[in-house]
Amino acid sequence: MELISDDGGAAMVKYIIKRIRVSILVFIGITFLIFMLSNLAPGGPLDLLTSEANLSDEALEELKHSLGLDRPAIVRYFEWLTDFFKGDWGTSYKYGTSISLLISQRIGPTLLLMGVSLGVAILTGVPIGILVSEKPYGMLDYTSNTIAFLGQAIPTFFYSLVLMYVLSIKLKWLPLLGMHTTGVVSIGDTIKHLVMPVMVLSWRFTATFIRHTRAAMLEVKNSEHVKTAKSKGIPYSAVVIKHVFRNALIPIVTQIGLQVPLLIGGSVVVEQIFSWPGIGSLLVTSIENRDYPVIMGVSCLVALAVLVINLLLDVLYAKLDPRISYK
């Protein structure tokens, strides 16, 4: 690795620009793939619109023309892309409303669910990971390993149903579905609705954070500077917090980045099960309805979100670790 010279700032800007260029390429790649697939797919938008009406060939051509479906797919893709960046994401076949409106209604609940889940996972996983690294192969280590293992082996949707069955139907402690009780708008009510979805969504991420925090802490603990700090007589807790944890942060931040795609995928399933009124359940409903503009819009939003988050984490990563070269 290369140490940064005095022009670190300029190098960093260059690095960020390079990352942005790569991200744009990735974005175009993903959206192009999905756009082409949605056009090639049997049972495409036209079939959907004409399935009920018995149209003549001419009327069909006219409909195609009015929807712009008679032009080459590649041309339509670039039109779609320019519109996308202008903020015009198209109109839902099913609801007849604009997709940006649909998404703006649904994004809040999704961000709430994912944010709380990620927060819970970090706030429990990281401290437990630190604790476990104090006594590797101890009782707590063993327990957390088992829980982590189960988190990976038990399918999310089955775990959700069991929770619903036990906590909501049998014990009646928690509301079964949705984000609000109809007619009630209070924070307490929303929190109650959040408990089960967050329990489900955060489990495997908590496990991941425990595992990676433990590994990172153990690695840093064996390094020279920590031994030096200890031998200088600095109190143990100060060594752990100042010297070990700070350096262990880097792999932990990397993990957050790697977990984002899984978090998004997981929230699609969780939202659908708990009828959470977010982007994920919008996606599944649109797929059931073959509402292609919405599917396109949501997939692109996801692609955009993943890229932006990775970009931000890259920058954060570079800030945390001065050894990273921006080449």
Added chain:
Amino acid sequence: MGKKPHPRWERFAKHKLAMIGLFTLITLILTVLLLPVILDISPTALDKTAYGKAPSARHLLGTDDLGRDILARTLYGGRISLAVGLAAVCISALIGVPLGLLAGYYESTLGRIIMRIADIFISFPNMVLMLVVVAMFDSSIIVLILVIGIIGWPRYTRLVYSSTLSVRQKDYVEAAKVSGCKTPKILISEILPNVLSPVWVTLTFGVASAILTESTLSFLGVGVQPPAASWGNLIREALSYSILSRKPWIWMPSGILLIILTVSVNFIGDGIRDALDPQTKL
């Protein structure tokens, strides 16, 4: 005959959890294959005298609301889950391993392009991509296998790529090059055997995750479609409140078998990992 077993196999046989996993998996496979034949039950036959009935001597796991035998549906669903999982993983590896070899061997433009595409696939939420792609084609079991298989390739590519990078510089590869071996021969007979061992581990864990993916997609309604049964679409029945709250025999068995299957496959994976590389302990 009478040959001493390979030390790797001995290490695997000593791994208690892996042996339990292997035994459970074999039992499970035999059960889903043989039990429906032995009991002579059909997953689609409708029993007009039993709609949504609890387990009884006639229907050991009860029936669904159409009067179909749940035991039969669960066992047939298990066949489909296993088949989809195995086939999908084979496709992933068949695409991923050669690409990884190529990318690692030709580290130039070709390698960079392959690895960049792998990055794209990995950074995009697979579940979203699969939902979208499966939904765009009429979901059949073949489409499901292809989609899960094709989307899973980058894992293998990354793994093989990094091992190939290090193996490529070994003396025996140089020796093969100097002695005039053609590139395909070097790739297949010198490099491939030396990068495969981590692939076996990933393959095993991959079966578990492909089965989970299939059941998740079927659960969401875009995977295996009724009347065909799969564990995912049996558990999907529980999205109806009356079934979730009052007819657990419809959805619980599939969920429990799914857990048993993934846990045992994961145990086997752990065993293989420890057997191939006794140093790593996670």
